[in-house]
Amino acid sequence: MKTYIAKRLLGAIPTLIFISMIVFVVIQLPPGDIVTSPLDRMQSQGVELSSEAIQNLRAQYNLDQPLPLQYLSWITNFVTGDMGYSYLFNRPVNELVGERIGYTLLITLSALLFTWAVAIPAGVYSAVRQYSLGDYALTTVMLVGLATPSFLLALIVMYFGYEWFGISIGGLFSPEYRDAPWSLARAGDFLSHLWIPMVVVGLGGTASTMRILRANLLDELNKPYVITARAKGVKPLKLLVKYPLRIAINPFISTIGFLLPTLISGEAIVSIVLNLPTTGPALVQALINQDMYLAGSFLMLLTILTIVGMLISDLLLAWADPRIRYE
Amino acid sequence: MSELKSQDAIESDNILQVRNLAVEFHTETGRTKALQGVSFDVPRGQVTAIIGESGSGKSVTASAIMRLIQPPGRVTAGSIDFAPSGSEPYDVLALVDKDSRLEQLRGDHISMVFQEPMTALAPVYTVGNQVAEAILCHREVSKKVAWDEAANMLQRVGIDDLQRRMQQYPFEFSGGMRQRVVIAMALVCQPDLLICDEPTTALDVTIQAEILTLIRQLKGELNNSVLFITHDIGVVAQLADHVVVMQGGRVLEAGTVRQVLKQPMHPYSKGLMAAIPGLAPKGQRLATVASVVGATDITTAYPLTRLADGRQISLSPSQLKAFGHE
Numbered sequence: 013m014k015t016y017i018a019k020r021l022l023g024a025i026p027t028l029i030f031i032s033m034i035v036f037v038v039i040q041l042p043p044g045d046i047v048t049s050p051l052d053r054m055q056s057q058g059v060e061l062s063s064e065a066i067q068n069l070r071a072q073y074n075l076d077q078p079l080p081l082q083y084l085s086w087i088t089n090f091v092t093g094d095m096g097y098s099y100l101f102n103r104p105v106n107e108l109v110g111e112r113i114g115y116t117l118l119i120t121l122s123a124l125l126f127t128w129a130v131a132i133p134a135g136v137y138s139a140v141r142q143y144s145l146g147d148y149a150l151t152t153v154m155l156v157g158l159a160t161p162s163f164l165l166a167l168i169v170m171y172f173g174y175e176w177f178g179i180s181i182g183g184l185f186s187p188e189y190r191d192a193p194w195s196l197a198r199a200g201d202f203l204s205h206l207w208i209p210m211v212v213v214g215l216g217g218t219a220s221t222m223r224i225l226r227a228n229l230l231d232e233l234n235k236p237y238v239i240t241a242r243a244k245g246v247k248p249l250k251l252l253v254k255y256p257l258r259i260a261i262n263p264f265i266s267t268i269g270f271l272l273p274t275l276i277s278g279e280a281i282v283s284i285v286l287n288l289p290t291t292g293p294a295l296v297q298a299l300i301n302q303d304m305y306l307a308g309s310f311l312m313l314l315t316i317l318t319i320v321g322m323l324i325s326d327l328l329l330a331w332a333d334p335r336i337r338y339e
Numbered sequence: 340m341s342e343l344k345s346q347d348a349i350e351s352d353n354i355l356q357v358r359n360l361a362v363e364f365h366t367e368t369g370r371t372k373a374l375q376g377v378s379f380d381v382p383r384g385q386v387t388a389i390i391g392e393s394g395s396g397k398s399v400t401a402s403a404i405m406r407l408i409q410p411p412g413r414v415t416a417g418s419i420d421f422a423p424s425g426s427e428p429y430d431v432l433a434l435v436d437k438d439s440r441l442e443q444l445r446g447d448h449i450s451m452v453f454q455e456p457m458t459a460l461a462p463v464y465t466v467g468n469q470v471a472e473a474i475l476c477h478r479e480v481s482k483k484v485a486w487d488e489a490a491n492m493l494q495r496v497g498i499d500d501l502q503r504r505m506q507q508y509p510f511e512f513s514g515g516m517r518q519r520v521v522i523a524m525a526l527v528c529q530p531d532l533l534i535c536d537e538p539t540t541a542l543d544v545t546i547q548a549e550i551l552t553l554i555r556q557l558k559g560e561l562n563n564s565v566l567f568i569t570h571d572i573g574v575v576a577q578l579a580d581h582v583v584v585m586q587g588g589r590v591l592e593a594g595t596v597r598q599v600l601k602q603p604m605h606p607y608s609k610g611l612m613a614a615i616p617g618l619a620p621k622g623q624r625l626a627t628v629a630s631v632v633g634a635t636d637i638t639t640a641y642p643l644t645r646l647a648d649g650r651q652i653s654l655s656p657s658q659l660k661a662f663g664h665e
Contacts, residue, residue, distance in 0.1 A: 234409065236458040243405050243453075244524065245446030245476040255461055334508045335462055 013330065013337060020326055024319050031319075032090075035311045036083045039304050045075055046099050046302050073099070086305070090312060096305030100298060105309045108294060113313060115184060116290040119209045119283075120275045124268075126214035127221055134218075135225030136257060142230060150222070158219035162278050166212045166285040173208070183287050184209075209286055213278050217271060221264070228263055232256035265329045269322030276314055353422070354532055354564045355381035355404065360417035362399050362408060362588075372588055373399045373412065378643050379583045379593050379651070381532065383422075386558065386565040388579035388596075390572060390611070396588040397568045398454075401536050404566070405451055406431060406441060423448045423531050447477040450525035452554075454537040456517035460509035466493075467505030470524045477528050492527040493520065495560075496553060515546035519553065526557060533558075534566045539574070551578060572615050576600060584608050589640055594650035604652055 047069050054061065061069075070076050074085065089096060095105035134154065138147035183190070184205045189198045232238065233256050241255050280292025287293075291310055298307035330337045350356065360377040363370050374396045381387045389397045402408050404419055414432055421444070422428035434441045450473075453459040460469055470489035474480065480488075490501045496519040498504055509517055518538060525533060535554060539547035555578060558565055567579060575582055575596065582599040584592045584607065592605040603609045613626040641653045652659075 236453060236455055237461040239407060240451075240453060240459045240521070240524075241461065241472075243407060243445055243451045244473045245442055245444075246472065247442070247476075254464075259461070259463060333463060335510060 016330055016337070017327060020323055024323060027319060028316065031315045032087055032312060033083065035308055035315065036079075036086065039299075039302075039307050039311070040079065042302065044302060045070075046073060046304060047075065048302065086308060090309065095309040098298070098303050098306040100301045100303040100306060101294075105306050108306060109291070109309055109313060112289060112291045112294060115288065116276065116279060116292065117317070119206070119213060119279055119288070119290060120272065122206060122210040123214035123217075123275050123279070124271060126210050127217045127271075128264075130214075131218045131221035132225060132261075135222040136229060136252075138222070139226045139229035139233065140252065142226075154219035154222050157215045160215075162212050162216050163281045163285045165215065166208075166282045169208055169212060170286065184289060209279070209282055209288060212282050212286070213275060216278055217274065224263070225260060228260035229256055232260045262329065262333050265332055266325050268325035268328070269318065272321040273314070273318050276317075350380070351422075352383055353380045354383040355422075355566070356418075356420040357381075357400070357404070358418045358420070360400065360403060360419065361415045362396075362403055363413055363415050365411040365413070374403070374588045375640065376642070377417070377585070377588070377590050379590055380581075381564055381566050382581060383564050384562060385580040386567055386578055387581040387583065388567045388569060388575040389583045389585055390569060390575055391585035392570060394587075395585040397570075397585055398536050399588075400585070401451065401534050401566065401568055404431065404534065405445055405449060406434070421448070421532075443477065446473055446530070447528045448530055449532045449534060450528065450530040451534045451536060452518070452521050452525050452538045455541050456514055456521050457541065459521050460517060462509060465506050465508055466512065466520050469509075470505075470520065470527055473524050473527050489523070489527060492523040495557065496520070496523045496526075498523070514542055515549065518542060518546075518550055522550070522553065522557070526561060526563075529561055530563060532564045532566060534568070536568045537570070538567075539569075539571075554578070572600070572611065584611065589653065590643060590651070592650070592652045593643075594648075594652075598648065598650050604650070605654060 047066070051061065051066065051069075067076070074082060077085075086096065093106075095109065097103075098105050098108055101108055131154075134150045138144075138150050141147055184202055185198070186201050186205070189201045192198050235256070238251070238255050241251055246254070276292075279290060280295060282288070283290045283292040284296065291314070295307060295310040297303075298310065357380075358378045360374050361372070362374040363372055377396065377400060379387075379389075389400065391397050399408070399412070402412075403414055404421075408414055417432065419431040420428055421431050429440060431444060434444070460466070467486060467489055470493060471482065471485040474485040474488050475482070478485070486505070490505060493501055493505065498516065498519055504512075509520070512520065522538070533554075538554070539550050542550060551574060554565070554567075567574075569575060579596050582594065582596055583590055584599060584603075584605065586607055592599055592603065592608045599608060600612065603612050610626070616625055641655050643651045643653050644659065645651050
């Protein structure tokens with residue numbers, strides 16, 4: 013088990029290096045750079061800068077150096093904990109990320125828990141009662157949920173929240189708590205706002221999770237080992253949980269890693285609609301404005317989170333399934 | 340000479356009496372009758388073998404006895420009277436799902452060894468856990484006691500180094516060893532009846548002999564009744580006291596090993612015996628059942644008739660007359 017963990021940890025390093033290069037290149041791909049849009053703005057206002065001034069401006073941001081050098085200085089700073097400066101927000105990236113990534117993680121993880129809390133019981137029910145009325149009803153509801161884009165759902169929830177309850181449900185805090193220091197009341201206010209992004213982000217994954225669990229469980233339900241256990245006299249509910257469900261759940265553990273990126277990108281769109289102070293909206297703005305340090309840092313952090321998520325799911329799977337542990 | 344009726348009371352020397360059992364499977368293409376009018380006895384303390392080709396209904400019969408037929412399958416008629424030692428006899432098929440006797444029936448009074456040891460054990464639990472579970476399902480004992488009893492039984496089926504082996508997972512066992520585990524799991528509660536559903540079919544020949552020896556030896560020690568399902572007539576000759584010949588979901592002939600193997604009366608049984616490779620003259624093409632019987636003789640169903648010597652047979656009245664029976 014220890015060598016397995018060590019192997020997986022070492023394997024993550026080249027992956028991270030490779031992805032950091034791709035991230036850097038992708039950020040550079042669109043024409044123009046961080047000074048382009050301010051220059052355009054100045055030109056439209058009639059201010060003409062000499063080419064020498066432009067050169068100086070670019071040199072100030074290290075933009076005159078060749079790409080590999082730019083990459084190296086970015087990545088070394090990143091590794092030592094300095095993520096650079098955001099020209100867009102005029103603040104260090106570390107500050108911006110620090111105040112946002114916690115909310116992103118919180119929303120993503122609670123959405124994940126929501127997805128499972130709904131999808132697993134529903135999946136078990138529709139597998140055990142295959143082709144029953146309940147099976148069809150659940151499947152229909154889930155597919156509607158799958159087909160509804162999350163931003164649309166967010167808009168609908170906002171509309172009804174305002175129409176019926178008279179509350180504005182954008183953001184993660186009510187106005188009076190937005191800048192208040194943390195207290196019990198503020199935490200309560202936060203939780204009362206959290207459920208909306210949780211449901212909106214989580215609902216998209218619920219249908220597929222339920223259908224996958226249903227299919228997995230149907231595969232397992234009539235396996236010989238289940239019949240052996242039934243012939244042994246194991247009580248029905250214990251039989252279901254201990255044998256087929258226990259094994260049908262394994263593939264889920266391995267999808268934690270895949271789910272995280274989906275949830276994070278789903279979260280970005282929902283956050284823009286709901287006006288949440290998470291990484292998503294800031295990432296989008298940074299990308300539009302070619303704020304390379306901010307965008308790069310967000311992308312890298314999300315990548316690291318995803319890889320860590322994969323790692324955790326691999327380790328959980330090895331813990332849960334002896335066949336993987338012993339390979 | 341008499342017909343076998345489902346109203347027959349269970350005879351005291353039988354542990355199990357199957358009468359007119361019928362099982363159907365509902366599929367998209369229609370109903371398939373897997374069993375029709377299946378009747379036979381399992382005498383207490385003896386080995387009864389069911390023989391027949393693939394698809395003759397042997398395994399479905401075993402599943403029906405354990406109440407393991409799942410939809411789309413359904414028992415449509417018949418009775419299975421079971422007389423466990425120390426309790427009143429009852430009809431297995433009449434038990435409702437919540438009856439505590441059904442729980443007791445599975446694993447405690449009747450247990451089963453399956454054909455495929457590679458898949459009969461769950462991959463994610465240790466061997467010790469799965470054998471001990473059989474005890475925990477039926478006895479009010481601590482986990483420690485159950486584990487010790489499981490170790491005891493595993494030792495009796497020939498597994499050594501128990502400290503280590505019981506903590507291992509099924510995939511760390513060879514096929515023969517797994518089948519020993521399945522046998523231990525089936526016998527650990529000392530059932531009155533052990534059903535073996537082709538327990539050696541998936542094993543190679545040398546292991547087959549070992550497993551058969553083990554089953555016979557344990558039967559001698561535990562003095563249980565055995566219902567042994569196989570298509571290997573050699574195994575039947577070695578192991579069984581009684582034989583039931585099945586074909587196409589029906590019982591064609593049933594009797595003692597001597598009666599059925601030495602003097603088969605039903606044309607199909609005769610065909611089966613003629614098709615045993617070892618008994619056929621050398622240098623000749625081996626007979627097939629069809630070449631001996633002809634297809635027409637076995638397609639018509641006749642009710643089972645009990646003859647004066649105890650043998651049961653499914654023949655037309657005129658065929659019976661030809662044998663000198665009225």
